[in-house]
Amino acid sequence: MGRGEHWTAGQPFCGARAWNEVLERFLRRGWTMTKEACVIKGNRHGLMLSVSEEASFAEILGQLREKLSAHRDFFQGAVVRLHSSAAFLSEDRVDDLAAVVHEYGMTLDRTMTLEDQRPQKQQRQKVPEFNLDDTKLIRRTIRSGQSIHYSGNVVVMGDVNAGSEIVCSGDILILGSLRGVAHAGAEGNAKAVVFAFRLEPTQLRIAHYISRAPDEKGPKPTGPELAQVVDNLIQIRPYGRFVKR
Amino acid sequence: MGEAIVITSGKGGVGKTTTTANLGTGLAHNKHKICLVDADIGLRNLDVVLGLENRIVYDLVDVVEGRCRLRQALIKDKRYDSLFLLPAAQTKEKDAVSPEQMAELMGTLKSEFDFIIVDCPAGIEQGFKNAISGADRAVIVTTPEVSAxxxxxxxxxxxxxAEVYDPQLIINRLRPDMVRRGDMMDIQDIIDILAIPLVGVVPDDESIIVSSNRGEPVVLDQRSRPGQAYRNIVRRLEGLEVPFMDLEQKTVMHRLRTLFGIGGKR
Structure with missing residues (x-):
């Protein structure tokens, strides 16, 4: 029961206020992307400025100033990439944003990324954005020192040996053994998957999630397996109904 | 028209030079006209393994740079009249030769010999690029180690x-006892990873070191197990089907155990 024991009938939990505050702050941290008017966050590609479509533009500008002045030194000289839909931000508004950003010693990269990493509610039902049209088929073994970079899905008919890497924005299917490094959804698609007949990679990456092989040698996989992100972790499970484990 | 085979491995110390010397000697023993080319410029030792060190006057770089004719640089083997060595330069750098020059040299050699066997330097830089230029096929030497x-x-x-297709594999220095204990990668593991045809397995044996130091290739030693392995590889390179030898050391106890079916198999 733990904390529940402090609750007595009709009497509010003594620490309820403080607790609520913590909870609220925690929740807000998880939802900054949608709740706040503008958010600056760093990822592998550098700084990103994302603006909420629910807030007014004045609100966005105000909050941007507030944030930049709070960490003036930190942002000095940085390049920040705009992360918003083109429909929401007109050319003039982008100019305004750029001016504010410039005031604080930064530059704005105007290439807009349309898709938000966290899909909006109404977009959730959409079919996956990757289709078979942008799939690269490789009919050979990928050996140590070789790397495949592709914008789309990658299918390898052969092995992917240790010391090699496959990086793509979509899914990775290996019809053979995967022993090297595979990075699916490299442009931020956390729904990307990695599939292999024998999944024993040096390292697996999906979007910004990374996992590596355990240091101790485990049992070798006996059948095809699929890796995907489940609850913020890369999870590997046998693939197909008839797999014996 | 002859065929140029490059012996290569990437990693150093896995036995490229020993393999080159033994395959060359073995092929010459079977009446082929052979030229061994030491492409390891600056770190030559194929001549030492063959026991021809003291006969070198001109080398590969001299030939390429036109300081001597090819005939003058070729050293005839002590034992076989049909075996020649084109030694590497010891005092030059690896970039003294270009891949184009090597390819041209290979072309000339191919018109005169049945097989040209090139001993490739370790690494993947200029020396490697030189050694594989003009090669018709490649034999990869590896040891049962993850790094190799x-x-x-x-x-x-x-x-x-580089468009040298269908390489073949030699697994060198295999120790069946260690494989049996699970302390060494076994042949199947290696083939699974590399996925190229196996042309031979050479067991680890002290006789290799002894013969290398003496300058007498082990392939000529009829009683040596690695020698037998090399003779088999030679025949496979000639295009014959030779069954792989059983690498298990047959001690008396072992034979008895197999006879009675107690733990004879691994």
């Missing part, structure tokens, strides 16, 4: 990129 297999894999990839 990894390098072999890299080399196979680079050979594909």
């Amino acid at each position: 297999v990894r390098d072999a894999d890299r080399i196979i990839g680079l050979l594909e990129a």
Whole structure:
């Protein structure tokens, strides 16, 4: 029961206020992307400025100033990439944003990324954005020192040996053994998957999630397996109904 | 028209030079006209393994740079009249020769010999690029170590990129006792990773070191197990089907155990 024991009938939990505050702050941290008017966050590609479509533009500008002045030194000289839909931000508004950003010693990269990493509610039902049209088929073994970079899905008919890497924005299917490094959804698609007949990679990456092989040698996989992100972790499970484990 | 075979591995110390010397000697023993080319410029030792060190006057770089004729640089073997060595330069750098010059040299040699066997330097830089230019096929030497297999894999990839296709594999220095204990990668593991045809397995044996130091290739030693392995590889290179030898050491106890069916198999 733990904390529940402090609750007595009709009497509010003594620490309820403080607790609520913590909870609220925690929740807000998880939802900054949608709740706040503008958010600056760093990822592998550098700084990103994302603006909420629910807030007014004045609100966005105000909050941007507030944030930049709070960490003036930190942002000095940085390049920040705009992360918003083109429909929401007109050319003039982008100019305004750029001016504010410039005031604080930064530059704005105007290439807009349309898709938000966290899909909006109404977009959730959409079919996956990757289709078979942008799939690269490789009919050979990928050996140590070789790397495949592709914008789309990658299918390898052969092995992917240790010391090699496959990086793509979509899914990775290996019809053979995967022993090297595979990075699916490299442009931020956390729904990307990695599939292999024998999944024993040096390292697996999906979007910004990374996992590596355990240091101790485990049992070798006996059948095809699929890796995907489940609850913020890369999870590997046998693939197909008839797999014996 | 002869055929140029490059012996390569990526990693150093896996036995490229020993393999080159033994395969060359073995092929010459079977009446082929052979030229061994030491492409390891600056670190030559194929001449030492063959026991021809003291006969070198001109070398590969001299030939390429036109300081001597090819005939003058070729050293005839002590034992076989049909075996020649084109030694590497010891005092030059690896970039003293270009891949184009090597390819041209290979072309000339191919018109005179049945097989040209090129001993490739370790690494994947200029020396490697020189050694594989003009090669018709490649034999990859590896040892049952993860690092050697990894390098072999890299080399196979680079050979594909250089359009030298269908390499064959020699697994060198295998120790059946260690494999049986699970302390060494076994043949199947290596083939699974590299996925190229196996042309031979050479067991680890002290006789190799002894023969290398003496300058007498082990392939001529009829009683030596690695010698037998090399003789088999030679015949496979000639295009014959030779069954793989049983690498298990047959001690009396072992034979008895197999006879009674107690733990004879691994």
